[in-house]
Amino acid sequence: MDTPIPAAGRDFIRQIIDADLAAGKHVNVVTRFPPEPNGYLHIGHAKAICLNFGLAAEFGSQVPARCHLRFDDTNPEKEEQEYIDAIEADVRWLGFDWGEHLYHASDYFQKLYDYSEELIQQGLAYVDDQSAEEIRATRGTLTEPGTDSPWRNRSVEENLDLFRRMRAGEFADGSRVLRGRIDMASPNLNMRDPALWRIRRAPHPRTGDAWLIYPMYDFTHPLSDALEYITHSICTLEFENHRPLYDWAVDNVSVPCKPRQIEFARLNLSYTVMSKRKLLFLVKEGHVDGWDDPRMPTLSGLRRRGYTPEAIRDFCERIGVAKRDSMVDVQLLEHCLREDLNRRAQRRMAVVDPLPLSIENWEEGRVDWLEAVNNPEDASAGTRQVPFTGELFIEREDFVEDPPKKWFRLSPGAEVRLRWGYLFTCTQVVKDAQGRVERLVGRIDPESRGGNAPDGRKVKGTIHWVSAAHALDAEVRLYEHLFALEKPGADRDFLEDINPHSLKCVTHCKLEAALAEATPELPVQFERLGYFVRDSRAPGLVFNRTVTLRDTWAKEAVKG
RNA sequence: UACCCCGUGGUGUAAUGGCAACACCUCAGGUUUUGGUCCUGAUGUUCCUGGUUCGAGUCCGGGCGGGGUAGCCA
Numbered sequence: 001m002d003t004p005i006p007a008a009g010r011d012f013i014r015q016i017i018d019a020d021l022a023a024g025k026h027v028n029v030v031t032r033f034p035p036e037p038n039g040y041l042h043i044g045h046a047k048a049i050c051l052n053f054g055l056a057a058e059f060g061s062q063v064p065a066r067c068h069l070r071f072d073d074t075n076p077e078k079e080e081q082e083y084i085d086a087i088e089a090d091v092r093w094l095g096f097d098w099g100e101h102l103y104h105a106s107d108y109f110q111k112l113y114d115y116s117e118e119l120i121q122q123g124l125a126y127v128d129d130q131s132a133e134e135i136r137a138t139r140g141t142l143t144e145p146g147t148d149s150p151w152r153n154r155s156v157e158e159n160l161d162l163f164r165r166m167r168a169g170e171f172a173d174g175s176r177v178l179r180g181r182i183d184m185a186s187p188n189l190n191m192r193d194p195a196l197w198r199i200r201r202a203p204h205p206r207t208g209d210a211w212l213i214y215p216m217y218d219f220t221h222p223l224s225d226a227l228e229y230i231t232h233s234i235c236t237l238e239f240e241n242h243r244p245l246y247d248w249a250v251d252n253v254s255v256p257c258k259p260r261q262i263e264f265a266r267l268n269l270s271y272t273v274m275s276k277r278k279l280l281f282l283v284k285e286g287h288v289d290g291w292d293d294p295r296m297p298t299l300s301g302l303r304r305r306g307y308t309p310e311a312i313r314d315f316c317e318r319i320g321v322a323k324r325d326s327m328v329d330v331q332l333l334e335h336c337l338r339e340d341l342n343r344r345a346q347r348r349m350a351v352v353d354p355l356p357l358s359i360e361n362w363e364e365g366r367v368d369w370l371e372a373v374n375n376p377e378d379a380s381a382g383t384r385q386v387p388f389t390g391e392l393f394i395e396r397e398d399f400v401e402d403p404p405k406k407w408f409r410l411s412p413g414a415e416v417r418l419r420w421g422y423l424f425t426c427t428q429v430v431k432d433a434q435g436r437v438e439r440l441v442g443r444i445d446p447e448s449r450g451g452n453a454p455d456g457r458k459v460k461g462t463i464h465w466v467s468a469a470h471a472l473d474a475e476v477r478l479y480e481h482l483f484a485l486e487k488p489g490a491d492r493d494f495l496e497d498i499n500p501h502s503l504k505c506v507t508h509c510k511l512e513a514a515l516a517e518a519t520p521e522l523p524v525q526f527e528r529l530g531y532f533v534r535d536s537r538a539p540g541l542v543f544n545r546t547v548t549l550r551d552t553w554a555k556e557a558v559k560g
Numbered sequence: 561u562a563c564c565c566c567g568u569g570g571u572g573u574a575a576u577g578g579c580a581a582c583a584c585c586u587c588a589g590g591u592u593u594u595g596g597u598c599c600u601g602a603u604g605u606u607c608c609u610g611g612u613u614c615g616a617g618u619c620c621g622g623g624c625g626g627g628g629u630a631g632c633c634a
Contacts, residue, residue, distance in 0.1 A: 011573085141630060188563060241629050549595090
C-alpha cells in the first residue's frame with residue numbers, strides 16, 4: 001500500500017478491510033449485493049447497495065475491486081420475474097453498475113447439489129424423514145437442547161441414495177429434507193442440524209421445473225459467496241447468529257475460498273416501515289397505490305416522488321455504518337434532498353389554492369413580459385420571461401384580513417411584492433354571500449417594475465402569482481409521511497398508525513405556462529411552496545410534491 | 561430466564577489509552593426580491609459500578625438496559 005489510510009474516522013467494516021489488505025490476507029476486494037427477488041428495493045436496501053458498491057469503488061483505487069449483483073433466488077414460492085427486473089432497474093437508477101457480474105444463486109444449484117454429496121460422504125449431512133412438525137418439536141428451545149433425529153445415523157450409501165431420489169422427484173413435497181449433521185445440543189439454534197435442502201414442486205422464475213428440491217439460504221449463501229470469490233460478505237445483524245453456520249459450510253466443502261461474513265445494523269427510518277412483509281401488505285391491501293406509490297420508502301416510490309439518486313447516496317453516506325440498532329430521523333433524509341434540489345431545481349411559480357386578484361390601475365389587455373431568474377443558486381440556469389397581466393391568481397394562504405404579529409404577506413392596505421413583478425397594495429376585499437373572500441382588488445406601483453421601488457422603500461413580503469389568462473390548470477398531489485407516528489406499530493397494529501393525511505390531491509391549481517414542458521426526470525421548485533416533479537404515471541398535468549421548503553414562518557405561527 | 565450482538569447530546573456517526581467532535585434537529589441573531597438558500601452564535605453527550613493506568617468514552621470484572629435467535633423464509 002503506497003498511501004496508508006488512517007483508521008480514524010473510518011467505519012468498522014472499512015477498518016476490517018484495511019487490516020485484511022495490510023496483512024496480505026487479500027490482494028483484492030470483492031463484495032456483493034444479494035437481494036431476494038420477492039419485493040421491491042427500499043431505502044434500507046439503498047444503504048446496503050451504497051455500502052457494497054461504494055466499498056468496491058473506493059478500494060478500487062488501491063487494489064482490484066468489484067461488487068456483484070446476485071439474486072438470492074432459492075425460494076420459488078415467493079419470487080417473481082417482476083421483482084428481478086425492478087431490482088436491476090433500481091440499482092442502476094441509484095447509480096451503480098455491476099458490469100459483467102450479474103449472478104443468480106439458482107445458477108449454482110448443481111454445484112450446491114454436488115457439495116451436498118460431499119457433505120454426505122463425510123458424514124456431515126443426512127436425509128431426515130421427519131415432518132416439519134417433528135423437526136420443530138425435537139429442535140429443543142432457547143434454553144433446552146434438541147434431540148437427535150431417528151434418521152441421524154443412516155449410512156452414507158443410504159443418504160446418497162435417498163438424496164438422489166429426492167432430487168429425482170420420488171418423494172412428496174415436505175416429506176424429507178437434507179440436514180446438516182452438526183450438533184443438536186448447540187446453544188446456537190442454527191447449528192442444530194439445519195435443513196439444507198427441501199422438496200418443493202414449484203416452478204422457479206429462472207430454472208423452471210428443472211429442480212424439485214431447493215437449497216436453503218444458510219447453505220446457498222456462503223457457498224455462492226465462495227464460488228464468486230467474495231472477500232467480504234456484508235449482511236445485516238439478524239444474520240449474526242448464522243455466521244457459525246456460514247463458516248461451517250465454507251469449511252466443509254471444497255470451495256475455492258473462504259469469504260468472511262460481516263454484519264452491520266440495518267436502517268430504520270422514523271415515520272415509515274421498512275420490512276418487505278409490511279410493504280407488500282400495504283400494496284396488496286390497497287393502502288397505497290402500488291410499490292411505486294410516492295409515499296412508499298421504496299426506491300421506485302422515492303423516484304416517482306422526486307427524490308434524486310444523489311440525495312439518497314449522500315444520505316447513505318451520512319448515516320454511517322455501525323452495529324448498534326438505531327432509528328434515523330427522516331428529517332436527515334429530507335435535509336439531504338433539499339440540499340440537492342436547492343442546487344439543481346429550476347424555480348417556477350405555481351398557485352395551489354388560487355385566489356383571484358385584480359389590478360385596478362392596469363390597462364385592460366396589456367401583457368408585460370417580466371424576466372425571472374430560473375435558479376438563484378446557479379447562474380447558468382439563466383432566466384425566462386413570465387407574463388404579467390391585470391388579472392392574477394395568488395395563493396389564498398398569502399392573504400389574511402386580520403394579520404397576526406410579524407405577518408408580512410398580503411392584508412388590506414399592506415404592500416407586498418409580486419415576485420419579479422410590481423409592488424402591490426390591496427385596496428378592496430370582495431366576498432361572497434357566505435362571507436368567504438372571493439377576490440382581491442388593488443393597485444400596483446407602476447414605477448416598481450421588477451420589484452423595486454424607485455424611492456428605495458423596503459417591502460419585506462414577496463408572494464408568488466400566476467397570470468390568469470396564461471395559467472395552466474393542473475392537479476397537484478401533496479404528500480405527508482405515510483405514518484403519523486415515529487415508530488409505526490410500536491404499540492398496536494402498524495396499519496392503525498397510517499397518517500390519514502398522507503395524500504391530498506388538489507385539482508385546478510394554476511401553473512406558470514413554462515411548466516407545460518415539465519418532465520418526471522426534472523425536479524422543479526414551486527417558489528415558496530416546495531420541490532415538485534411531474535408524475536410519471538398519471539396522464540395530463542399532474543405534479544407530486546417531493547418535499548416542502550423549510551418553513552420557519554409555520555413554526556412562528558404555531559408559537560402564536 | 562440459553563446463546564450472540566450492542567450501549568457516546570433529542571437523532572445519527574466520530575474520537576483506535578492523552579483537550580469528547582461532526583452532521584441533522586431545536587433555539588437566537590444577521591443577509592435576502594422565495595418567511596427558501598447562505599452566514600454567525602447558543603443549548604445539549606460518554607448507562608451504572610469496581611479495577612488496571614500518570615491518564616479510561618476507549619482496556620478488564622460485575623451489574624443494568626436494548627436488540628437478535630426456537631421457518632422445510634431470506
